[in-house]
Amino acid sequence: MTQTTSRIFDDFARLMNDAAGVATGVRREAETVMRAQAERVLRELDVVTREEFDTVKDLAAAAREENEKLEARLAALEARLAKLETPE
Numbered sequence: 001m002t003q004t005t006s007r008i009f010d011d012f013a014r015l016m017n018d019a020a021g022v023a024t025g026v027r028r029e030a031e032t033v034m035r036a037q038a039e040r041v042l043r044e045l046d047v048v049t050r051e052e053f054d055t056v057k058d059l060a061a062a063a064r065e066e067n068e069k070l071e072a073r074l075a076a077l078e079a080r081l082a083k084l085e086t087p088e
Contacts, residue, residue, distance in 0.1 A: 048056075
C-alpha cells in the first residue's frame with residue numbers, strides 16, 4: 001500500500017511539474033502576442049519612438065537657447081541705437 005501511495009504522489013508531483021511548465025509556456029506566448037498587438041496598435045496610431053522624441057526635444061532646446069542669445073543681442077543693438085538717436 002505504501003508503494004502505491006508513493007507512486008501516486010510521484011505521479012501527482014510530475015503532473016504538477018508538467019502543468020507548471022505548460023503554464024510558463026502559455027504565459028510567455030501570451031506576453032509575445034500582447035506585445036506584438038501593442039506594437040501594431042502603436043504603429044497604426046503613428047506614435048513617435050523614444051529616440052525621435054529625444055531628438056526633437058534636443059533640437060527644441062538648442063533653438064530655445066539660440067533664441068535667447070538673439071534676444072539678448074537684439075536688446076543690446078536696440079540700446080545702442082537708442083543712444084545714437086538721442087540728441088545730446
